[in-house]
Amino acid sequence: MKFNIITFGCKVNQYESNMMEENMLSSNFFYEENKDLADIIIVNTCSVTNVADKKCLKMIRRIRRKKPDSLLVVAGCSSQNNQEVYKKLDIDILIGNKDKSRIADIIKEYIKTEKRYVKFYNERGLEFEDMQINDYNHNRAFIKIEDGCDNFCSYCIIPYVRGSVRSKDFSKVISEAKSLADHNHKEIVLTGIHTGHYLNNNHDLTDLINELSKIDNILRIRISSIEITELNDKFLSMLEKNKKVCDHLHIPLQAGSDEILKRMNRKYDLKYYEDKINRIRSIRPDISITTDIIVGFPYETDELFNSTLEFAKKMNFSKIHVFPYSKREGTSAAIMPNQVDDKIKKIRVKKLMELSDKLEKEYYDKFKGKDLDILIEECDNNVSIGHTSNYLMVTLNECLTVGEIYKRTL
Numbered sequence: 001m002k003f004n005i006i007t008f009g010c011k012v013n014q015y016e017s018n019m020m021e022e023n024m025l026s027s028n029f030f031y032e033e034n035k036d037l038a039d040i041i042i043v044n045t046c047s048v049t050n051v052a053d054k055k056c057l058k059m060i061r062r063i064r065r066k067k068p069d070s071l072l073v074v075a076g077c078s079s080q081n082n083q084e085v086y087k088k089l090d091i092d093i094l095i096g097n098k099d100k101s102r103i104a105d106i107i108k109e110y111i112k113t114e115k116r117y118v119k120f121y122n123e124r125g126l127e128f129e130d131m132q133i134n135d136y137n138h139n140r141a142f143i144k145i146e147d148g149c150d151n152f153c154s155y156c157i158i159p160y161v162r163g164s165v166r167s168k169d170f171s172k173v174i175s176e177a178k179s180l181a182d183h184n185h186k187e188i189v190l191t192g193i194h195t196g197h198y199l200n201n202n203h204d205l206t207d208l209i210n211e212l213s214k215i216d217n218i219l220r221i222r223i224s225s226i227e228i229t230e231l232n233d234k235f236l237s238m239l240e241k242n243k244k245v246c247d248h249l250h251i252p253l254q255a256g257s258d259e260i261l262k263r264m265n266r267k268y269d270l271k272y273y274e275d276k277i278n279r280i281r282s283i284r285p286d287i288s289i290t291t292d293i294i295v296g297f298p299y300e301t302d303e304l305f306n307s308t309l310e311f312a313k314k315m316n317f318s319k320i321h322v323f324p325y326s327k328r329e330g331t332s333a334a335i336m337p338n339q340v341d342d343k344i345k346k347i348r349v350k351k352l353m354e355l356s357d358k359l360e361k362e363y364y365d366k367f368k369g370k371d372l373d374i375l376i377e378e379c380d381n382n383v384s385i386g387h388t389s390n391y392l393m394v395t396l397n398e399c400l401t402v403g404e405i406y407k408r409t410l
Contacts, residue, residue, distance in 0.1 A: 001071075001111075002030045004038035008056050009046025011191040011224045013076060015142040017044045019131045020103045027104035035063070040071040040107060044100075045078035047161055049326035053078050057085070064090050073107065075100055080161040083120055093117045097147075097162060101131050123148070123163030130172065134179045139377045139403045140222070140387070141185035145173050145208065146192030151227075153254075154265045154333040155294065155325060162193045167200040170208065177212050184403050187220035187246075187375055188212060195223060196230030205230070206238045213244045219405060220375070220389060222246040228253075228276050229267050240283045247284060247390040251277070252292040256311030257304040260297055263336070270311060277315055288318040288363065288390040295352060296325040296345035298336035305348050312355060318363035318390075320356035322349050364392055367410045374408055376400045 003024050007017040020042060021031060032038040041063055045056040056078040063072060073093040079086045080096030087094065093110055098121045110117050128147060136142060148163040149156075177188055190208070192198065198205040205223075212221055221244050228251050239245055255261050258269045280287060293308060312320060324345040327334045367390075374394050376386040384400040387393055392410070400406055 001039040002032035002037065003040035003042060004032050004035040005042045005044065006035060006059060007044045008052060008059075009044075009048060009077065011142055011189065012144055012147070012193060013044050013046060015133065015144045015191060016100050016131065017042075018137055018142070019133050020044070020100055021137070022133060022135075023101065023104045024107075027108065029104065029107075036066065038067075038070065040073065041067065042073040042075070042103065045074060045076035047077035047081040047157060049323070050328070051326065053082060057089075060089060060091070071107065071110065073103065075103070077158070077161045080120065080123065081157055087118060091116075094119075096120045097123065098126060098129060101129055123161060126163050126166065128166040128168055130168070132172065132176050132179070135183040136180060136185060139185065139375060140187045140189050141180045142189045142191050142224070143173060143176055143180070144168065144192060145190050145205075146195055146198045149194040150197075151194065151267070152265060154263060154336075155297065155328065155331055157328040157331055158193060160330060165194055165197045167192075167198050170200045170203045170211075173208060174211055174215075177215055177218060181215050181217035184217075186218065186403065186405060187222060188218055189222045189224055191224035194227070196226040204234070206235045209242065209245060210238060213242055218244065220244060220246050222391075223249065225250045225252065227251070227267075228273050231276055231280065236279065236283060239280070247286065247388075248288040248290070249280065250290045250292075253312070253315070254292060254294050255297060255300075255304075256293070256308030257300075260300055260304055260308075263299055264294075264297060264333070274311075274315065286366070286390065288392075289315070290319040290321070290391070291315070291317050292321045292323065293352060294323050294325050295348045296340035296342075298325070298333055298340065299338045300325075300340055300348075309351060309355060312352065313359075317356070317359055319360045320352060322352045322356065324349050367392065369409060371407050371409050373405050375405050376402050378402060 005017045005021055007013050035041055043060055046052040072091050074091045075095045093106055106117055146167045148165045149159045150165050152159050196205055209221055254264055254266055372388045374386040374388055376384050378385050379399045379402055382399045384396045
């Protein structure tokens, strides 16, 4: 039978979908690029915002209309978060975030019994679900090293659908990285729901990075995202010495106002954030620092938004990922008074995105005429595309070997 996987959301979901693909292939199913021709369709859902939920549900309903006889499998954060909604849909296999590593066995059991399969777990307190990928389907290979979050930011539903913090066995991460390196993956991206909270057998994230750096064929180690509070002295010392760590950190800010940060239940203030960014730049002056900012959080006045705008300018980020605040039922922010009108959110999003575009261009321009190492990720019609260590996307008018790193003048 032929299968297709549709993935919504974050790098963790992308990793898990890649793992499910390997699991299905090793169980004698065949991958079909065109979902309309697949017998089995797996949808890996996202619930980070209301918009994400709506997109997932729209896709699932569309699949069922177009492919009434297909075997439809739904998993992920949106199904975990909206169990009763999904149970009412015509879905053959319905799970949350647990048991993705068993997807092929669950499908085989369904084919044998033709009995609908619905199973959810209480995500809080679960053990880490072991997953391993031998060959990632992109040149930058992800490794999921952690799952869950215990921060409970007031706007976020993820701790409820992903559960508490748990980490992958240290030796298994190293083993997976070696396997990926053997398949010519030169860049490893460490990812998780709260990657910086990695801890296993007294080994933290810094220990893990140092050990991964000993693998000769891995030339770059990238961290998908890390909180400012997790950039401790040990990590910063490693950042200074370890040249395999990419010249790029994604460090969420979320708001440039101490008042809003407190209402968000973030664990730092602006001074702490600024001091730590300045320290990072004293170690690596040209590092790319990207961030996330939420616009239109409850109580955000024009004055407080302008504070965010000015702080973002001051921090001189190389890119800002801007998100309008999305009310999530079950979070404390959803019942706060002083919710911001959607029209105002749109205006503020536009202003912040304009700033992001300006900062991104200024950062890129700093490297014009400089030699940079570029990991080639695709080549078509004599045009190669890849990323530098500091995550600049570069287009080259020559056909280079995908997966290799080349030095070129920007």
